[in-house]
Amino acid sequence: MKRWFWTTLLGLSVVVSAKAADVDLATKLVRAQDTFQQAKSKEEYLKAAAMYQEILDAGIVNGTILYDQGNAFMKAGERGRAIACYRQAKIYHPRDPYLDANLQYALGSPAGDVAPLAQLYFWRNWIGYREIFTWMMVFGCSAFVLAMIPIFRPNTRILTRLSLVPAAATLLLAAAGAMDWYRFDYLSHGVVTATEVTARKGNADSYAPAFTKPLAEGTEFTVVDERGGWLLVQLPDGPQGWIPSRDAVIF
């Protein structure tokens, strides 16, 4: 009886504390929204962006919060950081037209994809990262159930053939999920946040510039290497150069 009582109490306290954490995050979000709505200066918009970052750091990473943070950075004039936020939001909400519109506004041009071999990921604008795995499991479970029944009931062998369809879909989605896993969790992407930065042929200011023009704020790249406060970046059309880490944001 005593053990039952204490176990129940412990479980309730876990639930209550979880709920308290939810309320705490909701309160933070409301404050962040209020700060954004009432902001009039760059510093106030940056403060709102920092409040959204607190929510992200608390483990709530989702496209909507990233989108709002991107808006705060745009209002604060930090175009590079805004682009980084919008790109991260697109991982989760690739079909969101408002996100697309804001990203396009930040880029000043239609939002293309900057990842290498981006055309390989033909689904990137239709289905989000989480959705790929959700559908993979849906088809996978269907194939599993359809394939397991004939094992116990031999007169239902037609179901084995039927299970090939969801199994094929599962395989395709698993391949897409693996490619996205590589793209989002293995490759690092970045955006230039300085007004302009000169990319160099080596990781020091003593090296000659790598390109004929400096890279402007908002230039997107993928990170190839990182050394001693410098990043080796690759631009969408292929060329590479080194830039100081402080002049970019990585995600």
Add this chain to the structure above:
Amino acid sequence: MTRIGISALVIALLGVASADAQAPRLRAQVESQRVYEGEPFLYLLTLSNGAASAEPEIPVSDDFKVELVGQTQLMSSSFTVIINGVTTQSRNDQGRRYEYRLTPLRSGRLTIPAATVLVDGTKIQSQAITVEVVGPSQQDIANLEIAVDHTTVYPLQPFTVTLKIYLKALPGRFARENPVHVAWDRVLHIPWVDPEVVSPALSSPDDLNEWLGPLQRRNGWGFNINNLGSPGLFSLFGNNATTFELAAQKVKRKDASGVEASYWEYILSRSFVAKSTGELVFGPVSLKGKFAVENARDPNSSQLNVEPVYTIAPAVKVNVKDVPLAGRPETFTGAVGDFTFHADLTPRQAKVGEPMTLTLTLRGDGLLETAGAPNLEAVPAVAESFKVYEATEETKAHERIFTYSIRPENKEAQEFPAIPISYFSTAEEKYVTVYTDPLPVEISAAERLSANDIVAGGPVRKETESVEVARDGLFANMSTPATLVDERVRPEWWFGGLSAMVVTYGLASVVAARVRTRNADPEAIRRRTAVHRARQRLAGGNRRAAEDPHAAIDAYRAACLGLLADALLVDEQGLTVGDIDRLAHRLDLDVELTRRLKQFVDHCDSARFAGMMAETTPMSKEAEMLVAAMAGELKAKRKLS
């Protein structure tokens, strides 16, 4: 005097004192009765036993510049006297102390007039104080000069105030020695060490530590400035007396007698920026200290005399004025200083109607924060070919950036034209207009629908204007507490789940295949169903026992022998009692069980063939017991499954 008399006198005096102490009083004090012209000193007014309705008034005097430094609330105090067991208490009520900085403007014996203050409608007056103000001495050993590079400036235009100190070179063989390389007191008083002393709207880009820190010395060389570093004064330079060695060079200038002599020139400069219009007064600056001079009695002596010197430099004024209205061009948007203007446009190639981003950067030194974005639509070439949206503005170090979203409205534009902006040049003191470089662009026609794409039909409708979605600007935030869901993906968990399903399916398939294979073997089937079949025979025999006892006995016999035959996979037809030993031996059956089985089969044969009548019921029970015993033993020995 009697003891009583003394007590009465003390009590009376205390009574008078306490009564007197209760009346409001304003008392004036100075930190020194001997002060120096141009050098501020502390003047205190203490109001006790009353609360003033306003600050005390000090009559305006041409002899002193008066500045209120601060005021302090005084706590009440009381004292107790016990005489001959009689306790007397007296107390002062709360008061206030006012601190002023007075700067004498001339030398001589000067009187600080009495200050007055209103307490509960009654005017209370302090005492006047006379001080001896020492003026600068007539000498040519040390001289000061204050200079400014601009006597008229504009807000946020930097200007420099320079103090030059001239010390006569030491005589004789000491001529090459720097006079400040002697650890004697030389105190400079410079008002603009703290810019706010000059004006609250004045600031310096360097803080005190950056300005004087590199000049600091601990060996007594140089000048003491404003007593920085003296014990008891809060100082960035620590609590030890410190001096500052200024940059020095030897120059020639005329001394008091008009003869050119060698002097050491020391220079101390500081830059300032005024934030608002008005007049700024820098100075006066005073220097007092001891300086080595020639021994007048014996000029060839190796010993020098020491002479105290006090000298001041009169103040200089700087006028901060607003930029003129006259001649202000329309392209002036508020910048004051000296600037260059740059433009950038991305992309350079676009179709009609597509967005482009124009960035204009005003770069240089001066007042930038209030500069507004240029009006692009005032440029005819822009208005003809581009639609311009509202600009965003941003200020960074020495840059003001204006960002516009624009759209080409036709393909005629070959370049984006130069954009003008005007600023007020503080160097030239006039308005200057600068232009960006024109930017080549390539505008192509927007895509059009062909005639085949247009489906005709229905009544002709009047054309209505279609609403175009604006591409610029941001869409609103979207997050709500309901959207606080972690959308992160952990692919390893998803792939792990999928792998678990695949493995489960694989294992189930293998097991099922093995089971099916096993179940398809006839011998395995026979063994698996042997006991069931024996029981079925027993049940059949029991059913027929009443009608056909012989058939029942045959069934019981077949059940037992059939079980043996199934276990060994032999033909049960033709098995007799004589075969039981052989079969039992192969099956390693229990000896007693074998004997009972033989006895039962023999009994069945006798009943069936020898015409002996037998009760089927006990035979049925015996048969059931034998079948159960054999089944248990054969299963234990894995002869049956």
